[in-house]
Amino acid sequence: MTLIQGATGMAATGKADDTGASVVLREVGMRFGENVVLDRVNLTVTPGQFVALVGPSGAGKSTLLRLMNGSHRPTAGSLSVLGVNPATCSRPELRRLRRRTGFVFQQFGLVGRLSAMENVLMGALGSLRMPCYGIATYPRPLRERALANLERVGLVDQRHQRCDTLSGGQQQRVAIARTLMQEAELVLADEPVASLDPNASISVLQTLRKLSAEDGFTVICSLHQVELALEVSDRVVAVRDGAFVLDASTSRTSQEDIRAVYAQAKQG
């Protein structure tokens, strides 16, 4: 009960002071036809924070992340991502926003028959004008940055290997290195470890955490495993049926708290 109050409290402070925040959602609602996916949610994320969105599948986590990168438009409320409203901005503005916002997918989104390095280089396409095909067509400074980013995710030796011959965890690291090419201020990760085994999951998330701490980018990451969320994040937001049922700092939250919230929500 106190935790839910905490959630509304956060929203209130978010309204009062959101200058410089990475993401601000105000009373954001989303419905597909009759189906309410998000029900007037409020959220303020400060720069550098690692926020875990937890909740069962279908709770609205993916929709929330897709709203933030402009893939969906909310049916109610307003939002601001890095000072831009992705729902109302023009196409070029949206492209610029997407360049500043990294997105990590559950399905990695790699081209399997190209090398790790080529896939990482695709992260720089937003800053280029022309289409590129093959490593040699990218400018040398970009290639050097791609190499450095592969090194940071621990895959420099696999740089010329076909991506579909890499393990799932390695593929997700390549995807993260692709995001690093954008030098993003905000990284949105939609179930980044849902198709990985437990060991790979924790190591991929820790890599993301380390990179976020080093470069200072904000991370909003949806996860369905509560224990992983508690292990890597600063803040946990629990979503259920399109509403936030808990929003608290990770250090003050335990697995039991989250279970309790869900149990309560079920009864209610």
Add this chain to the structure above:
Amino acid sequence: MPQTLERPPATQPTRRAPGRPRPSVATIGIPLAYVAVTVFALWWLDIRPAALLAGFEDIARLVQRMVPPTTGDPGSLVSLAIETLWIAIAGTGIATILSVPLAAAASRHFAGPRVIGWLARGTIVVTRAIPSLVFALILVRIVGLGPLAGGLAIAFHSVGMIGKMFADVFEELEPSPREAVRAVGATRAQNFVATTLSRALPSLTSIVLYRLDINIRASAVLGLVGAGGIGLALQTAIGSLDYRRALGIILVIVIMLLALELVAYLAQRALSEHAEEHSAAQLYGEGRAAASPGWNRSRILRVGSGLAALVVFAVSLAQVLADPPSFGRLWANTARVLSGFFPPVFSPDIAYGIFESVVMALSATTFGVVFGLVIAVLSTRHLVRFEPLSLALRGLMVLLRGVPDIIFALLFVAALGLGPFAGFLALAISCTALAAKFFTDSLVRVDPAPLRALEATGAGRMQVFVSGVWPQFVPSFIGNSLFTSDLALRESAVLGIVGAGGIGFLLEESIATLHYDTTAGILIALVVVVVALEAVARWARRKVI
């Protein structure tokens, strides 16, 4: 309670084919339609055993006048054969380059203006429906006689075929890489090159090679309408009643096509072996700096084959453009032909010609499917265990497939006189060869386990075929039969160019006498009929398979 639960399975065997859809309009109606058209054609073309026998006597007399074959001046034949190759390569290359943007715009994922998508889809449908020989007839009027008209004719027709297949490939790609690259802020063009083209490349390559094979066959006969290549020599030989030279040229064409088929087969085998090795390999070697890609076997092969293809294409373009028309003349001719198209004229003659083409195509398909099935069964090794027969039949089919059907039509016209009967015979032969190939390929793929199980129960040959083979085979049988019919229809539209019946005769006449308004009417009617029959075939395929 348990008894009532047991009952339904016990009663099930009394129902025929449980769980299978009831015979629909498609399964009964379509074969019936083919049989009806065939019966009508038998009466209309006056195909009686006596007429057939008499026809065979005429053909035998013609063959007597053809042996022994001569080639005359072999040097000129070889250079015409090589010109045929350049026409096919140039046409396929141009079509490939045009097809990439066309297919991108026609695919379901295209996010640009809707009008462009419709235009792209329309272009694909129309160019696919018009055979390359028809394009050649018109282009000869615009760019003049010679290989340029041929290359462009091949290109225009192939754009539709290649564009359709490319669009299918683009649509089948999994969407997640596209979404990921969109999320980094890439433009549509960047995203298309990075995630769509890169993933589609292997499929695109095999489509282009497959099409090149077909285009070489098509180029071999373009000379019949003056659009370059070896067909020109054939036209001259038959026109001057030099049948021995005609046979010589036909043999050169067949040998060329078979040799290329062998090359294609060997190349395909080498490629598939390489593909296995390729998938596990490092794509690049160690470069001078860690950030730059180095060379290894895989990259050398990729870059090398790409460059080789480009060089061959450039040479073919240079060959086809060896004697280019002046720009002014090109412009004037294009304007004259296109303005002549308006307003299109439709006449009862057009309807009659198209009707004749359709009847020829459908009845020839019926014959082709029936004979093709018999030949396929006889030449499939695990069905009939008599090696010499299956080998002989396969060899005969390869040989028959090697001869373009318009060449058969040309010979039958020479032997039996003008008219749809010659066209029907030519189409029936090529449909038989084609259907036999399709059916053999799918019979070989029939799972042998149920057959052995049936044999183990003591079932006879016929029983094994009816209960074990036929049910597995029937979906591909119907699909391939419809496909054969599709090809036959396109071919039947051009056989008239050599006088073998159908709309082709009127088409050529309208162009020769500069009645372009009639030409436009014929083209429109042809596209409508081809597209309509294709739609019926698609519907039937969905219903049955």
